[in-house]
Amino acid sequence: MPDLKNLTRRPEFAAFVGTLFVFIFFGYFGWPTFTTPLVIAGWLNVAAELGLIALPVSLVMIAGHLDLSVGSILAAGAMTYAIITGHFGLPDFIGLPAGLAVGTFFGYLNGLIVTKTKLSSFIVTLSMLFGLRGLVFGVTRLTTSTVLVSVKVSETVRNTLGGRIYWMGERTTFENAIILWVIMAIVVSWILYQTKYGNWIFALGGDETSARAAGVRVNRLTIALFMGSGFGSALLGITQVALFGSAQVSAGQSYVFYSIIAVVVGGVLLTGGYGSPIGVIFGTMTFAIVSQGIYSTGWDSDWSSLILGLLLLVAVLSNNTFRRLALSAGDKIETKTPEAKSTTSKAPAELKVK
Amino acid sequence: MTEKRTPYIGVENVSKVFGGYAALNDVSLEIHQGEVLCLLGDNGAGKSTLIKVLSGFHEPTSGTIRVEGREHLLKRPSDAADLGISTVHQFGGTFPLMSLERSFFVGREPTKGWGPFKVFDRKTAGEIVVREMQAMGITRVTDGSRLVGSLSGGERQVSAIARAVYFGAKVMILDEPTAALGVKEAAHVLRIIMQARNRGLAVVLVTHNVTHAMTVGDHFAILIRGRKADDFHKGERTREEITDLMAGGEAMAELEAELAELSGAGKRTGD
Ligand SMILES: Nc1ncnc2c1ncn2[C@@H]1O[C@H](COP(=O)(O)OP(=O)(O)OP(=O)(O)O)[C@@H](O)[C@H]1O
Ligand SMILES: [Mg+2]
Numbered sequence: 001m002p003d004l005k006n007l008t009r010r011p012e013f014a015a016f017v018g019t020l021f022v023f024i025f026f027g028y029f030g031w032p033t034f035t036t037p038l039v040i041a042g043w044l045n046v047a048a049e050l051g052l053i054a055l056p057v058s059l060v061m062i063a064g065h066l067d068l069s070v071g072s073i074l075a076a077g078a079m080t081y082a083i084i085t086g087h088f089g090l091p092d093f094i095g096l097p098a099g100l101a102v103g104t105f106f107g108y109l110n111g112l113i114v115t116k117t118k119l120s121s122f123i124v125t126l127s128m129l130f131g132l133r134g135l136v137f138g139v140t141r142l143t144t145s146t147v148l149v150s151v152k153v154s155e156t157v158r159n160t161l162g163g164r165i166y167w168m169g170e171r172t173t174f175e176n177a178i179i180l181w182v183i184m185a186i187v188v189s190w191i192l193y194q195t196k197y198g199n200w201i202f203a204l205g206g207d208e209t210s211a212r213a214a215g216v217r218v219n220r221l222t223i224a225l226f227m228g229s230g231f232g233s234a235l236l237g238i239t240q241v242a243l244f245g246s247a248q249v250s251a252g253q254s255y256v257f258y259s260i261i262a263v264v265v266g267g268v269l270l271t272g273g274y275g276s277p278i279g280v281i282f283g284t285m286t287f288a289i290v291s292q293g294i295y296s297t298g299w300d301s302d303w304s305s306l307i308l309g310l311l312l313l314v315a316v317l318s319n320n321t322f323r324r325l326a327l328s329a330g331d332k333i334e335t336k337t338p339e340a341k342s343t344t345s346k347a348p349a350e351l352k353v354k
Numbered sequence: 355m356t357e358k359r360t361p362y363i364g365v366e367n368v369s370k371v372f373g374g375y376a377a378l379n380d381v382s383l384e385i386h387q388g389e390v391l392c393l394l395g396d397n398g399a400g401k402s403t404l405i406k407v408l409s410g411f412h413e414p415t416s417g418t419i420r421v422e423g424r425e426h427l428l429k430r431p432s433d434a435a436d437l438g439i440s441t442v443h444q445f446g447g448t449f450p451l452m453s454l455e456r457s458f459f460v461g462r463e464p465t466k467g468w469g470p471f472k473v474f475d476r477k478t479a480g481e482i483v484v485r486e487m488q489a490m491g492i493t494r495v496t497d498g499s500r501l502v503g504s505l506s507g508g509e510r511q512v513s514a515i516a517r518a519v520y521f522g523a524k525v526m527i528l529d530e531p532t533a534a535l536g537v538k539e540a541a542h543v544l545r546i547i548m549q550a551r552n553r554g555l556a557v558v559l560v561t562h563n564v565t566h567a568m569t570v571g572d573h574f575a576i577l578i579r580g581r582k583a584d585d586f587h588k589g590e591r592t593r594e595e596i597t598d599l600m601a602g603g604e605a606m607a608e609l610e611a612e613l614a615e616l617s618g619a620g621k622r623t624g625d
Contacts, residue, residue: 194473196463199452203460206449213411213443215432215461274451327450327503 009326012279014318015267018311019282019289026293033296037172042295044174047288048181049236051281053255054262055181055188056232058280060225061263062192064205064272065121067226069110069128070233070259074252075136077103077234079149082247086151087144096157099238100231106132107230111223121226129256137249150246162242177239184232189277197221205272261308262287265315267322274323286311360423362387362556363408363439363525368417370403377403378414379580385525390547390557392567394600395577401560402444404577405529408558409441410434435462440522444529444560447514450503454487454495455480457502458517486516491542507534515543519550526550527558532566544570564597576600 007013026034033039053070060067081099084090106128113124140147153162163176192198200221203211212218233252241247266283268275287308294304361384370378377400385391393401406412408419410428418425421437428434434441449457459479465472480498487495490512495505502510511534518526528547532540540563547570551557561567567574574591576584576599584591584599591599 196465196472196474199456199460199463199474202452202456203449206451210443210447210449211460213409213431213441213447215430215435217430217432269451273449323451327501 009322011267011274011276011322011326012282013267014315014322015265015279015282015286018265018315019286022286022289022293022307022311026289026296029299030293030296034293036296039292039296041172041174043285043288043292044178045288046292047284048175048177049239050255050258050262050287051181051284052177052184052236052239053229053232054259054266054280054284055184055277056225056228057259058263058266058268058275058277059188059192059201060121060229061260061268061270062205062272062275063201063222063225064208065114065222065225066260067107067110067125067229068122068256069106069125069132070229071253071256072129072132072136073103073106073230073233074237074240074255075247075249076106076132076237078237078241078247078251079136079140079249080234081238082149082151082241083140083143085154086149086247092154092157096238100234103230103232103234103237104227105230107227107233108223110230111226114226115219115222133249133253140249147249148246151241153242153245157242160242161239164243175243177236177243180235180239185277185281192277197224201225202273205269205274207273258287261312264319265311267315267319269319269323270316274326283315359386361385361420362422364420364423365404365408366418366420368404368407368414368419370400370407370412371415376580378407380417381577381580381582383575383582383585385556385558386573387524387556388551388554389572390551390559390570391573391575392571393558393560393575393577394562394567394596395583396601398579399577400580401577402529403580405441405443405527405558405560408434408525408527409439409443411441411443432461435521438522438524439527440518440520440525441527442511442514442518442529442531444533447517448502448510450501452502453499454502454505454513455483455498458483458486458498458513458520462521482520483513483516486520487513490516490519490546508536508539511535512539512543515546519546522550522555525556525558529560530562531559532561532563540566562600564593564600568593568596 030039053074057067057070077099080102081095084098085092085095110121110125110128113119114121117124137147140149160176161180164173165176166173192201200211200216203214203216204218204221208218233255236255237247237252240251262283263275263280264270264283265286266275266280268280290307290311291304294301363385365381365383365385368378368381369376381404383391393404395401403412407414407428410431410433413427413429419428420426426433426437449460455476456479464475464478464482466475467473483498484495492509492512494509502513505513511531515528515531518528531543535543544566547557547559551572559567559570572588574584574586574596575582
């Protein structure tokens with residue numbers, strides 16, 4: 001069994017405590033509604049949808065960047081799919097890949113501009129957020145003369161991307177997005193923990209110059225990460241079209257801040273270099289529980305924003321504390337050895353170079 | 355004294371211009387295996403810039419780099435690494451929030467598995483990093499999952515040097531490796547340098563410490579404002595001459611006299 005002290009020092013521990021806290025909080029104030037399948041499905045669906053964006057965005061943020069453009073990329077992906085299949089009536093095998101490709105492309109553009117101009121990703125993706133929103137509006141109006149495109153979603157897409165798992169009647173539905181969320185979580189965790197690219201991501205977020213000097217292909221990696229968050233945003237956009245049967249030009253803007261809240265509450269340092277996908281899953285659940293759990297309390301739903309704002313502040317503070325704890329983790333081995341007798345002083349005598 | 359042999363690395367007329375300022379101006383140098391080249395010079399002389407060119411971090415504005423007589427374009431650090439050139443840069447090089455086993459292998463990760471399912475072999479990485487750190491005398495490190503930030507500044511520096519020793523098959527470049535170290539650790543690093551040289555590696559060492567330079571150096575090159583001001587072998591210059599050159603060519607004796615006067619004055623008023 002891993003010892004408890006080490007467990008508390010893991011980057012996701014604070015995020016787990018956060019989720020537990022809001023769960024108990026709403027479990028108490030929302031009793032007994034909060035534990036009904038209807039409410040659980042409600043927040044799980046919200047968490048799953050947000051997770052599709054928050055997970056790839058967390059990789060961007062661990063690498064030390066921000067992606068504010070997810071809102072417009074979501075709309076661009078959704079609208080591409082909706083216009084191709086809904087307006088022009090072309091088949092899904094064109095519309096789906098096109099929507100995802102458009103999202104990935106604008107992510108690529110983000111990465112390219114960030115690496116070529118060396119401007120901060122904050123500014124670059126903010127420009128993308130506004131610029132792309134304008135483009136989506138313009139193109140949609142020009143081609144369809146509306147701002148809302150309805151789609152007669154095909155059977156296959158409705159049963160997969162837009163699928164719902166009914167449970168205990170019509171009203172309690174778990175979206176298939178939950179399955180996508182799980183797949184996304186596995187992929188992102190695998191990249192970060194199992195591949196060398198995970199190592200590169202941590203290094204890039206820790207110190208870009210040193211990462212470059214150590215041989216990390218910094219530019220390619222940065223571009224790839226932005227492509228990932230572009231893909232995730234478009235995937236959610238298309239999923240929402242599949243769920244609701246229409247795409248709106250203004251869809252998705254709220255995800256810009258939701259994703260950052262979920263990632264930071266999930267324990268990722270805003271400055272990069274530290275964090276974990278498991279933590280981000282907890283962060284996403286915390287966000288979803290607060291925004292949906294409020295409905296089971298009978299309070300005005302406006303209060304959820306206040307709670308989220310406070311949680312964000314507490315998360316940033318505790319992230320710093322946990323980082324300090326983590327950095328001191330090694331000292332537990334030496335607590336008995338007095339500082340002055342550091343073993344390094346014996347170094348020359350023990351030298352063995354192969 | 356030195357017969358004409360092809361250097362392992364030949365730097366030929368290399369210049370590096372940053373926005374109109376030539377940090378390196380037409381520098382030529384030979385780096386031989388089994389020798390320690392000490393790169394000396396004042397702050398801002400261009401030592402680190404030269405090292406960054408040699409390690410593929412910067413592409414030179416003009417000039418060529420030859421490795422074993424063949425011209426090479428070092429476009430990125432991995433190009434240099436592939437040629438067995440390993441560098442400890444002046445600042446950083448380690449990642450405080452990463453574990454040692456991760457930090458040590460950034461950019462050169464050991465992998466296991468096949469094709470797209472190749473995974474970073476953390477177990478092997480952990481074993482290697484603990485072994486290498488212990489070999490460097492840091493016996494305190496017994497667990498590769500320790501965060502780099504929990505090590506002392508000197509230990510971090512040693513971990514960066516251990517990395518260079520581990521990956522530097524042919525050439526080891528160290529930019530002020532002893533600057534953050536205590537006397538014993540510095541002596542230890544000098545010993546590592548000598549051992550690397552004796553194993554036939556080429557070592558490039560940047561230092562501001564004349565004693566360190568004279569202890570390990572076989573060959574010295576002095577940069578003054580981006581130009582190579584002097585290039586000589588062990589025993590060809592006196593300590594005073596080297597010190598003067600390191601101070602940017604100004605007579606160190608004058609400066610020392612001035613300092614003596616000041617400290618003398620300080621004493622008189624102090625007593
Ligand atoms: N990336 C850069 N952009 C612009 N100027 C640079 C850059 N890197 C170095 N310089 C300039 O080039 C000159 C040489 O710098 P360099 O770091 O090589 O000096 P150094 O000899 O290593 O000095 P020190 O002993 O202080 O480390 C300095 O004037 C520095 O300001
Ligand atoms: Mg320097």
